[in-house]
Every structure is written in structure tokens, then in C-alpha cells.
Amino acid sequence: MLRFLIRRTLAAAVILMIISAVTFLLFYAIPADPARLACGKVCPPETLAQARHNLGIDKPLMVQFVSWVVAIFVGRDYEGLGHCPAPCLGYSFVNRQPVFDTIIDRLPATLALTVGAAVIFLLFGVATGVIAALRQGKALDKIASVSSLIGASVQIYFVGTLLMYFFVYQLHVFAQPKYIPITEDPVGWFSGLLLPWIVLAIIFTANYTRMTRSTMVETLSEDYVRTARAKGMSGASVVLRFALRGTLTPIVTIFGVDLGTLIGGAIITETTFGLQGLGRLSLNAVNNSDLPLLMAVVLVAAAAIVVMNVVVDALYAVIDPRVRLS
Amino acid sequence: MYLEVNELTVDFHTEDGVVHAVDGLSFGIERGTTLGIVGESGSGKSVTNLAVLGLHNPETAKISGSIMFDGQQLLGAPRSTMEKLRGNKIAMIFQDPLTSLSPYHTVGAQIAEVYRKHRGVSKSVARDRAIEMLDRVGIPQPKIRVDDYPHQFSGGMRQRAMIAMALVCDPGLLIADEPTTALDVTVQAQILDLLRELQEQTGTAIILITHDLGVVAQTAHDVLVMYAGRAVERGTMPEVLREPRHPYTWGLLGSMPTLNRPVDLPLHPVRGTPPSLINVPSGCPFHPRCDYMKLLGPEVCKGERPELAPHRGHGDACYLSPSQKAELRARPAEETK
Numbered sequence: 001m002l003r004f005l006i007r008r009t010l011a012a013a014v015i016l017m018i019i020s021a022v023t024f025l026l027f028y029a030i031p032a033d034p035a036r037l038a039c040g041k042v043c044p045p046e047t048l049a050q051a052r053h054n055l056g057i058d059k060p061l062m063v064q065f066v067s068w069v070v071a072i073f074v075g076r077d078y079e080g081l082g083h084c085p086a087p088c089l090g091y092s093f094v095n096r097q098p099v100f101d102t103i104i105d106r107l108p109a110t111l112a113l114t115v116g117a118a119v120i121f122l123l124f125g126v127a128t129g130v131i132a133a134l135r136q137g138k139a140l141d142k143i144a145s146v147s148s149l150i151g152a153s154v155q156i157y158f159v160g161t162l163l164m165y166f167f168v169y170q171l172h173v174f175a176q177p178k179y180i181p182i183t184e185d186p187v188g189w190f191s192g193l194l195l196p197w198i199v200l201a202i203i204f205t206a207n208y209t210r211m212t213r214s215t216m217v218e219t220l221s222e223d224y225v226r227t228a229r230a231k232g233m234s235g236a237s238v239v240l241r242f243a244l245r246g247t248l249t250p251i252v253t254i255f256g257v258d259l260g261t262l263i264g265g266a267i268i269t270e271t272t273f274g275l276q277g278l279g280r281l282s283l284n285a286v287n288n289s290d291l292p293l294l295m296a297v298v299l300v301a302a303a304a305i306v307v308m309n310v311v312v313d314a315l316y317a318v319i320d321p322r323v324r325l326s
Numbered sequence: 327m328y329l330e331v332n333e334l335t336v337d338f339h340t341e342d343g344v345v346h347a348v349d350g351l352s353f354g355i356e357r358g359t360t361l362g363i364v365g366e367s368g369s370g371k372s373v374t375n376l377a378v379l380g381l382h383n384p385e386t387a388k389i390s391g392s393i394m395f396d397g398q399q400l401l402g403a404p405r406s407t408m409e410k411l412r413g414n415k416i417a418m419i420f421q422d423p424l425t426s427l428s429p430y431h432t433v434g435a436q437i438a439e440v441y442r443k444h445r446g447v448s449k450s451v452a453r454d455r456a457i458e459m460l461d462r463v464g465i466p467q468p469k470i471r472v473d474d475y476p477h478q479f480s481g482g483m484r485q486r487a488m489i490a491m492a493l494v495c496d497p498g499l500l501i502a503d504e505p506t507t508a509l510d511v512t513v514q515a516q517i518l519d520l521l522r523e524l525q526e527q528t529g530t531a532i533i534l535i536t537h538d539l540g541v542v543a544q545t546a547h548d549v550l551v552m553y554a555g556r557a558v559e560r561g562t563m564p565e566v567l568r569e570p571r572h573p574y575t576w577g578l579l580g581s582m583p584t585l586n587r588p589v590d591l592p593l594h595p596v597r598g599t600p601p602s603l604i605n606v607p608s609g610c611p612f613h614p615r616c617d618y619m620k621l622l623g624p625e626v627c628k629g630e631r632p633e634l635a636p637h638r639g640h641g642d643a644c645y646l647s648p649s650q651k652a653e654l655r656a657r658p659a660e661e662t663k
Contacts, residue, residue, distance in 0.1 A: 223425035230379055230420075231413035231440045231491070235405075245430045321475045322429055 001314075008313070012306040017069070019302045020295060024065050027291055034093045034289040054080070055093055057291070068295065089299075090292030094284075099296045102281065107300070109179040110277035113269065114262035116193055117200035122255055124201060125208020130244065132209065133216035144209055151206035160199045160272040167195065177273035196273045200266070204258060211250055219246035248319050252312055260308035264301025327354035327394070328531050329378070329499055334391035336373050336382065336555075343604040347373040349555040350391075352634075355548070357498065360525065360532040362542030362563070364578065365552035368600050371535045373555075375501045377401075379418060380408040396498065414444040417492035421504035423484035427476040427491075433460070434472030437491045444495045459490035463520060482513035489520065496528055503535045518545050539578050543567060551575050554601050554611035561640030571642035571651055574612050610645065618646060618654065 035051040036043060043051075052058040056067075056078075067076065068090065075086040081096060089099040132144040167173040174195040180188040219225060220243050228242045267279035278297055285293035317323045336348040348370040355361045363371045376382055377389055380400060393400040395416065400408070412418075420426040428436060437459055438452035447455075453472065460468035463486040476484055485505060492500055502521065506514035522545060525532055534546055542549055542563065549566050551559040551574065559572040570576055577596035598615035601607050613619050613627035626645050635641035646654070 223420060223422060224428040226381065227418075227420060227426045228428065229381055229412070230418045232409045232411070232443055233413075233439070234409055242428055242430075245428075320430065322477050 001317075004314070005310070008310045012303075012310065015306055016299060016302055020069070020299060021065060023295060023298045024061070024068070027289075027294060028061060032289045034291060037289055038093060055291075068292075089296040092293050093290045094288045094293075099292045102293065103278070103296050103300060106276060106278050106281050108181060109275055110263060110266060110270070110279065112179065112182070112189070112193055113196055113200070113275060113277060114259065114266055117197045117204070118255070118259050118262065120197055120201040121204040121208060122251075125205040126212045126251060128205070129209045129212020129247075130216055130239065132213040133220065134239065136217065141213075144213070148206035148209040151202050152210075154203065156199060156203055156268050157272050159202055160196075160269070163195060163199060164273070177275060179275050179277070196269060196275065199272075200262075200269055207254060207258075208251065211254060212247055215247040215250050216243060219243045222246060245319070249316060252315050252319065256308040256312035256315075257305075260305035263304035263308075328357045328396060329533075330354040330392075330394045331374070331378070332392040332394070334374060334377060334393065335389070336370070336377050337388045338386055339388065340386075340604075345603045346606055347555050347603055348377070349606070351552070351555070351557055353550050353557065353560065355499070355531050355533060357531050358525065358529040359547045360522075360534055360545055362534045362536065362546030362549040363552060364536060364539055364542055364549060366537055366596075366600050368603065369552040370555035370603075371552055372503055374552075375418070375503060375533060375535060378501065379412055379416060380405075410444070413440045413492075413497075414495045415497055416499045416501065417495070417497040418501040418503065419485070419488045419492045419505050422508040423481065423488045424476065424508075426488060427484060429476060432473050432475055433479065433487045434474075437472075437487070437494050440491060441494045455494060456490070459494050460487065462524070463487070463490045463493075465490070481509050482516060485509060485513075485517050486520065489517075489524070493524060493528070493530070497530060499531045499533070501533045501535070504537070505534070506541060507536070507538070514541070515544075521545065539582050551578070554606055555603060556611065556643070557634050558612065558644070559642040560634060565640040569640075569655070571640070571648075572612075572644050573616050573618050573646075575642075576655070577615075610643070621650065622646065 035048055035055055035057060038055065039048050039051045049058070056064065059067075070076070071084065071086070071088040071090065073086055075084055075088045076090070077083050078091060081091050084091065084098055084100075087100060089103065091097065092099055092102065128144050128148075132141040135141045163174075164177070168176055175188075175191040177195050178192040180192050182189040220239075222243075225238060225242050225246075228238045233242070264278070266277065267283055269275070270277045270279035271283065278300060281293065282297040282301070284290070285297055331354065332352050334348055334351045335346075338345040338347055351370070351374060353361065353363075363374070365371050373382075377387075378393055378395070378400065380403065382389065389401060391401065395411070398407075400411070427433070431439075434453060434456045437456035438449070441447060441452040441455050442449070445452075457468045457472050460472060465471050465483060465486055471479070471483075476487070479487060485508075489505075500521075505521070506517050509517060518541065521532060521534075524530065532545075534542060536542055546563050549559075549561060549563050550557050551566070551572060553574050559566060559570065559575045561571075566575065567579075570579055574596070577594070580594035581596060583593060596615060601611055601614065607614055607628070609626075609628040609630065610616070610632050613624070616627065619627045622645050632643040632645055634643040644651070
């Protein structure tokens with residue numbers, strides 16, 4: 001287990017480095033000049049050169065990238081902005097704030113949004129999937145497949161806007177979506193995120209219902225499930241202890257991918273509900289050609305996916321004793 | 327009779343039509359004896375025994391007849407009654423021990439949970455019992471192996487663990503569904519020996535389901551030959567081996583290699599394939615594959631369905647007269663000499 005974790009962590013570092021390098025190169029490949037944006041409408045060449053120098057983009061690409069990487073581990077001194085302690089992700093080109101602080105400031109909103117929604121869609125999806133599998137071909141099963149098909153087909157900006165219109169502005173059932181830190185006001189935190197959670201859950205539950213149903217149907221016909229029944233195990237125990245265990249692996253797989261992707265950027269959800277999370281931040285970074293901020297959000301998004309992958313692989317071994325980590 | 331099955335019929339309603347998996351089957355078994363049920367795949371052996379345990383899905387399987395176990399009617403018994411019997415009074419072991427054991431739980435846990443469920447004992451008592459059972463079925467170092475997962479066991483050990491699990495509550499009836507089919511030949515003999523040994527110790531009645539007459543010949547006291555969901559021959563093992571009466575049984579015996587048979591003498595497989603259970607042939611279901619239909623004429627074999635004589639003892643469901651059978655039996659015997 002320990003060897004597995006060490007190896008995977010090293011591999012993850014390499015992957016993150018490659019992703020960062022590609023992002024860095026892509027940024028310079030697009031025809032947008034952050035210096036020109038910083039310089040203003042009327043921009044004499046000297047001022048532009050000065051702006052370039054101030055942003056640190058006048059140096060060779062390789063030097064820029066290496067100093068960006070080094071800064072993460074040891075910090076870096078910026079002319080006119082002072083020392084940026086490790087882990088240093090640089091200063092924003094736009095507001096000259098430390099990027100690391102901005103990320104830390106926005107991360108809780110995204111985490112609260114995605115983890116909260118993930119708990120709902122995981123539990124609800126698995127539960128409906130199990131019920132559908134046990135009621136194969138019955139009304140409940142059909143309702144579950146139709147609603148999951150609808151859920152899988154709609155988009156966040158459609159359902160989100162629709163629900164906002166009816167439940168927030170017309171019926172006033174839900175509070176206006178917003179993020180309030182849980183430490184400040186737990187009730188406000190909950191009510192502000194409830195609608196975004198529900199909307200994300202509507203979209204994602206479908207996948208889990210279908211996946212759980214199909215795997216469960218398969219597992220229920222396994223020999224060992226028959227053995228459990230032949231031993232006199234009660235129906236509920238057969239389903240929960242034996243059959244469900246066999247359906248967990250694919251569910252954990254897609255859950256890890258979904259959670260990683262969502263943490264990396266629920267851009268559309270955050271935009272639909274006006275939540276200030278990482279997704280909005282990445283959108284701003286791209287629009288403003290804010291290289292340090294962009295590098296940082298990409299790094300966080302990639303790290304979320306890489307970490308979730310390692311967690312998923314480790315969970316395989318916990319779920320299924322036949323899996324050996326190597 | 328400890329278990330008495332009467333006129334058992336199991337139909338499955340499928341999209342293609344009604345599958346008559348078992349049709350009017352009757353048999354019985356006494357305590358401490360072994361009944362071999364022999365037949366090809368799809369002859370209704372397993373379906374019959376799953377019906378005894380009540381493991382069929384009531385929505386797809388229509389079951390009628392009577393299954394009396396120790397004076398209790400099992401057909402139509404409430405689910406709670408069946409759950410108390412399964413694994414406790416009636417236990418079952420299956421063909422492939424690898425897929426039949428849960429890969430997610432240790433061997434010990436799977437044995438212990440049966441004991442806990444039916445005896446209501448504590449975890450540690452059940453664990454000790456699991457170790458004791460593993461020891462009894464011949465697993466070396468049972469105190470260590472109790473915490474292994476099935477994939478850490480060899481094929482033969484897995485089947486031993488299955489047997490330990492089935493016998494943990496001292497069941498009166500053990501149903502063994504092709505218990506040796508998935509195993510190596512050397513291991514097969516060990517498993518059959520083990521079953522016989524445990525039966526001597528506990529007096530458990532065993533129903534041994536197999537397609538292999540050789541397996542039954544070694545182990546069973548009585549034998550029931552099934553074809554297309556019906557019994558075609560029944561008798562004690564020596565009776566059926568010495569004087570098989572049904573052409574299908576002849577076929578089974580003729581397709582079985584034995585040590586005292588000349589090597590150059592070809593085996594005689596039963597020609598053709600088992601019939602569809604949706605459109606079972608009229609009359610004797612074996613007639614399309616039977617070599618002796620020309621003796622009696624198709625109108626006889628396709629006519630009224632031959633019934634197994636209702637009285638106990640050696641009986642068969644064939645139109646041939648005893649003298650005809652004796653004559654026909656003499657012929658392949660000459661061939662062997």
C-alpha cells in the first residue's frame with residue numbers, strides 16, 4: 001500500500017508538471033498579449049516593454065516556466081511586489097494579488113458546491129439504481145429509467161435557470177443561491193447552496209442510477225448471490241452485503257472521475273448560479289489573459305483529477321480483496 | 327421418507343413460450359442415504375433442487391406438486407420458513423466453488439455467518455465453529471486459512487470450504503449440484519470421499535446431482551435418471567448398474583469409459599441433442615434420439631406418454647417389454663467380449 005502511494009504520488013507530480021508545461025505553452029500560443037491589456041488603449045512601445053518587464057513575460061519561455069515551478073517549492077521575490085512565500089503561484093496580472101490567496105479564498109465555495117452535490121447524487125443514484133434493479137420491469141423501474149434519461153439529457157443552464165425562475169423568483173421556496181462560509185452562518189450556507197446542489201444532483205444522479213441498476217442486475221445473477229440465498233440469508237442482507245458490494249467498483253470509478261472534474265471546474269454551474277468559485281475564477285483568468293491565475297486554476301483542476309484517480313485505485317483494493325496494488 | 331417430492335412441475339414463462347423444465351417428477355430420499363440424480367444439461371436436475379430450496383423467482387417460475395420435507399410442505403411455504411430451513415436443515419453446494427463463494431468476504435466469515443444466522447451465537451463462537459468445520463473438511467492450518475479469501479484457496483480447497491459452509495449447521499439434507507464437475511479428476515475423488523465420510527459421521531441425506539454416472543456409481547445408494555424434465559428410470563445403484571432398463575440409461579452407460587473395457591472399442595455417445603423444453607416431443611420425450619423406436623414403431627413411441635411405474639423399487643418409463651430389453655441388452659454385451 002505504501003509503495004503504491006509513493007509511486008502514484010511521484011507519477012502524479014510528473015503528470016502535473018506536464019499539464020502545467022502544456023498550459024504554459026498554450027497560453028503563449030494564443031494571440032493575446034497580457035502586457036497590452038495592462039498597458040491600456042494608447043500604448044507607446046516603451047510603456048509596453050516596461051509592462052512586459054513588470055509582468056515578467058519578457059524573459060525566455062523556459063526561464064519563465066522554471067521560475068514558476070521553483071517558486072511553488074521555495075517562493076520567489078517580485079520587483080515592486082515583494083517576497084511571495086512558498087507555495088508561491090505568483091501574482092495576478094490583473095489585480096496584483098497573490099494567486100495562492102485567491103485560490104484559497106475561492107476553493108471553499110467550489111468544494112462546498114461539489115462535495116455537497118456529490119453526496120446527494122451518489123446516495124440518491126445508488127438507492128434508485130438498487131430499487132430499479134430489484135423491481136426489474138415494474139413501474140418503479142420504468143419511472144427510474146425514464147427520469148434518469150431526462151436527467152441525463154438536460155443541461156445545467158437549462159434546469160438551473162428554470163428552477164431559479166420558478167422556485168426562487170416566483171414561489172420564493174429557495175433562497176437566492178450564494179456562498180456563505182459555513183463558519184459564518186451554517187443555515188445561510190445550507191440554504192444558499194441547496195438549489196445548486198439539487199440541480200447538479202438532477203444532472204448527475206441519472207448516471208449513477210443507470211450504472212447501479214445495470215451492474216446490480218448482473219450481480220444479482222452471480223453464483224455467490226445465489227449461495228447467500230441458499231444459506232438462508234434474508235433478502236435485505238443478500239442485497240446489501242453481497243450484491244451491493246459487487247456493484248461498488250464501477251460506481252466508485254465514475255464517482256472519482258465526476259468529483260475530480262467537478263472540483264476542477266464547475267464553470268457552468270457557478271456561472272448559472274452566480275457562485276464565486278474556482279470555475280468562475282478560471283473563466284476570468286482566460287478572459288483577462290491572467291497567466292499566473294490561469295496556471296493556478298489548471299494546476300488545481302488537474303490535481304483534483306489526479307488525486308481522485310489515486311483514491312479510486314486505492315479504494316478498488318479496499319472493496320475487492322482480489323485486487324493487489326502494485 | 328425424509329424428503330418426498332410428488333408430481334413436481336416447474337414451468338418458466340419466457341418470451342419464447344413456456345419452458346417445461348420439470349414435468350411431473352416424483353422421488354424420495356431417506357435419512358443417511360445418497361440419491362444420485364443423473365441427466366444431461368437441461369434435464370431439470372438443478373431446477374428440481376432449486377425448487378426444493380425455494381430459490382426460484384416466483385414471478386417467472388410456476389411450480390406445482392408437492393415437496394414434503396420432514397413432514398413439512400415446502401411448496402408455498404412462507405419466505406421466512408424457507409429462510410430458516412436454508413443453510414440450516416437443507417444446505418446446498420454448487421458446481422463452481424470459485425464463483426459460488428463471495429469474493430468479497432473471507433472464507434471463515436462466510437462459514438461463520440451461516441452459523442450465526444441459524445444458531446444466534448456470538449461472533450467468536452461462530453468463528454471457532456468455522457475453524458472446526460474447516461478442520462473437519464481437511465483444510466490444513468484451519469486457524470490461519472480461516473481468514474483467507476476464496477481466491478487464495480485452490481479449487482479443491484474451495485469446494486471443501488463450500489462443504490464446510492453447507493454442513494456447519496448439521497443439515498438433514500445436503501444437495502450437491504455437480505460438486506465435482508469444475509474440479510480436477512484427482513480432486514474429484516477426494517471430494518466424493520469427503521462427502522461419504524461426512525455422511526457416515528452425521529447421517530445427512532445427500533442428493534447428488536451430476537451428468538456423470540461414474541460419480542454416482544461410486545457414491546449413491548439410489549439413482550434417478552432424468553430426461554427432459556422427467557424421470558425415465560429409478561432404482562438402487564446396483565440394480566441400475568447391473569440391469570439398466572431405459573434406452574437412455576443404456577446410452578449414458580455406453581458413453582462412459584470404464585477400465586475393464588477394451589481400448590479399441592469405441593464409446594457410444596447418445597446421438598442427437600437434448601430436446602427443446604418449450605416443445606417437448608410427444609409421447610416418450612426420448613423417441614427422436616432412441617435407436618429402438620423402429621422396433622416398436624413411431625406410433626407407439628410418439629403416442630401416449632410412458633409413465634414410470636408408481637410403485638417403489640426399480641422402474642423405468644419405456645414401452646419396450648422386459649423380454650425385449652433383456653434381448654437388446656445382451657447384444658452390446660456380446661460386442662464387449
